[in-house]
Amino acid sequence: MPGPLTGYRVLDLTRVLAGPLCTMALGDLGADVIKVERPGAGDETRGWGPPFDARGESAYFLAVNRNKLSLALDLDQQADRDVLLALLRDTDVVVDNYRPGTLERRGLEPPALLAAHPALVWCTLTGFGAGRDRPGYDFVVQAESGWMAITGEPEGAPMKVGVALADVIAGKDAAIAVLGALVGSRRAGGAAERRLVISLAHSATAALVNVAQNALVGTEEPRRWGNAHPNLVPYQLFETADRPIVLAVGSDPQWVACCRVLECGALAVDPRFATNAGRVRSRAQVVSAVAEALRARPAAEWLTRFAAAGVPAGIVRLVSEALAEVTADPLTGVAPLSPGSVRLPPPALDQHGALIRRLGWQAFREVSG
Numbered sequence: 001m002p003g004p005l006t007g008y009r010v011l012d013l014t015r016v017l018a019g020p021l022c023t024m025a026l027g028d029l030g031a032d033v034i035k036v037e038r039p040g041a042g043d044e045t046r047g048w049g050p051p052f053d054a055r056g057e058s059a060y061f062l063a064v065n066r067n068k069l070s071l072a073l074d075l076d077q078q079a080d081r082d083v084l085l086a087l088l089r090d091t092d093v094v095v096d097n098y099r100p101g102t103l104e105r106r107g108l109e110p111p112a113l114l115a116a117h118p119a120l121v122w123c124t125l126t127g128f129g130a131g132r133d134r135p136g137y138d139f140v141v142q143a144e145s146g147w148m149a150i151t152g153e154p155e156g157a158p159m160k161v162g163v164a165l166a167d168v169i170a171g172k173d174a175a176i177a178v179l180g181a182l183v184g185s186r187r188a189g190g191a192a193e194r195r196l197v198i199s200l201a202h203s204a205t206a207a208l209v210n211v212a213q214n215a216l217v218g219t220e221e222p223r224r225w226g227n228a229h230p231n232l233v234p235y236q237l238f239e240t241a242d243r244p245i246v247l248a249v250g251s252d253p254q255w256v257a258c259c260r261v262l263e264c265g266a267l268a269v270d271p272r273f274a275t276n277a278g279r280v281r282s283r284a285q286v287v288s289a290v291a292e293a294l295r296a297r298p299a300a301e302w303l304t305r306f307a308a309a310g311v312p313a314g315i316v317r318l319v320s321e322a323l324a325e326v327t328a329d330p331l332t333g334v335a336p337l338s339p340g341s342v343r344l345p346p347p348a349l350d351q352h353g354a355l356i357r358r359l360g361w362q363a364f365r366e367v368s369g
Contacts, residue, residue, distance in 0.1 A: 002020060003030020003339055008182070009361050011087060012036065012068060013096035013103075015043040017138070017164055018200060019125050020064040023095050025043060026178065027067030028340035032364040034087065034356060035065065035325055035347065039072040042349035053330060057346065064171075065346040066332045069363060072350035075106045084108070088117060090361050092293045097125040100133050114191035123174050123196040130197045138164035138200070145204035146222070150211055153226040170203040234258070234278040234290045236317070240299040247290065248312040252276060257309040261302075262293040300366030 005026055012023040012035040020035070020043070027033040037043050043065070049058035073080040085108075088094070094110075096103065103110065110122045127136020134140075142148050142160045152159030177196045180186070186193045205212070211222045214230060222230065227237035227246070235248050249255050252275055259268035267289055273279050279286050292300060297316055306313040326336040332342045344367065355363040 001339075001341070003028070003341060005182075006030035008032070008092045009090060010034075010093045010095065011091045013094060014125065015097065016045055017064060017167040018136075018171040018174065018198075019095055019097040020045075021168060022123070022125070022174040022178070023068065023334075024064050025172065025175040025340075026093070026095075027344075028336040028342070030339075030341075031093075033068040034138065034352075034361075034364075035068040035070050036073050036084065037070060037349055039074050039350070042070070042072065046349065055348070057348070062331060062346045063333050066158070066342055067344050068347055068351040069344075069356060070347035070350055071353050071356045071366060075103075075108070081106060081108065087356075087360060088113060088120070091120060092182070094120065094122045095125070095174065095178070096122075097136070099135070100126075100131060110195060111191050114194050119187055121178060121187060121196065123178050123181075123198065125170060125174055125198045125200070127199070127200045129199040134201045138167045141166040141200045143202050145201055146211075147204060147209055150222050150224055152224045154224050156224070156226075165207075166200050166204040169207050170198055173203045175199040180276075181195040182225075216278060228283075228287075230317060231280065232276060233283050233286050236287070238291050238294045240294050240297060240302055242298040244316050245294070245299045245302060246314050246316065247294075247306070248314075250312065254311050255279065258290075258306070258311045261305045261309050261311060262290065264293055266291060267310050320366070 004352055008026070008031040010023055010026050010031045012020065012033050014023060014035075015095055016035070021036070023033050033042075037325045039160035041047070043061060045061045046058055048060040051059045053059070053062065071083075072085055075081055075084065096110075109122070114120055114122055124130075125136070126132065127141065128134045132188075139160060142165075143158070145166065147166070148160055151161060174196070177198060180194060181194060210231065214220075215222050225236075229235035231250075232250060235250070237244050237246050247258070249258050255273070255276070256268050259265060267273055267286070271278075272282050273286055303315060323334070329335070331341075331345050335342055352367060353364055355366060358368060
């Protein structure tokens with residue numbers, strides 16, 4: 001089935017994670033995406049492994065590069081710049097994550113190209129904002145955005161998130177910005193209106209959401225809570241008789257239901273614990289009582305009981321266990337939900353170079369049949 005972006009053309013001048021994830025999302029929605037890579041090495045994540053598949057492609061690269069064609073261009077060569085400029089004539093969106101000045105030194109200035117192509121949208125992903133030349137690496141952004149200050153055990157060292165989540169969020173923010181520009185008035189506006197800049201640092205800081213608001217509204221600096229929650233109790237990891245589970249009580253009625261499941265009626269009627277604010281004030285007593293009750297039975301039994309009572313709870317799964325619950329493939333990754341679709345596997349470096357040089361954007365019709 002055609003996707004909502006069928007007919008749109010996206011030139012992908014990005015590498016690593018945030019940019020390729022953005023363009024893959026647009027490709028999943030039906031856009032034609034040509035990924036421009038450096039000759040010889042290509043996107044550096046092609047070498048980020050092991051693991052590598054049977055073709056020698058890294059799992060990292062495969063994760064964010066489906067639904068694209070690959071074209072290798074040396075932008076230091078005029079002939080290759082001419083190929084890029086020819087593609088731009090029929091391009092709807094450009095996404096890049098070059099350091100400031102990299103394209104400009106090669107005569108490829110986004111403002112001038114936007115002025116020359118009145119319907120073009122250009123989105124640049126940066127580490128720390130327009131005009132700042134610091135490399136945008138997720139680990140550094142997680143440190144400086146406040147994430148590591150609130151991640152980890154309370155008495156432990158600051159800890160990064162297990163996924164390069166600042167990159168992921170920035171990539172999704174970029175895709176949202178592009179979609180907004182395509183459907184809104186920006187695309188009909190001047191070059192400045194069609195110029196989008198996404199910052200990993202801003203995306204990560206904005207993703208603090210309620211934690212940021214806690215800092216703005218409250219008087220205490222947000223801190224690490226391990227597997228607990230600063231604003232909800234009980235909302236954390238607990239041990240059972242055989243393996244850990246998470247319990248996420250998000251409302252007062254859920255608390256009453258939780259007490260019934262735990263067979264702790266006294267907790268349900270204790271006025272100190274009747275509201276979430278009271279439970280937060282009495283965190284130690286509530287957590288201690290819940291932990292003691294949960295140790296009495298195995299995880300599977302508790303999960304069955306909580307599910308029947310409408311209390312949010314879950315088991316701590318391995319990655320392989322979680323993947324068994326979704327449609328996922330070693331070549332194309334976790335499949336998108338509708339209206340996204342997987343149409344093409346991630347390309348080998350310059351796999352479609354000759355075809356694109358000959359046919360331009362029509363190469364997509366040739367490849368997809």
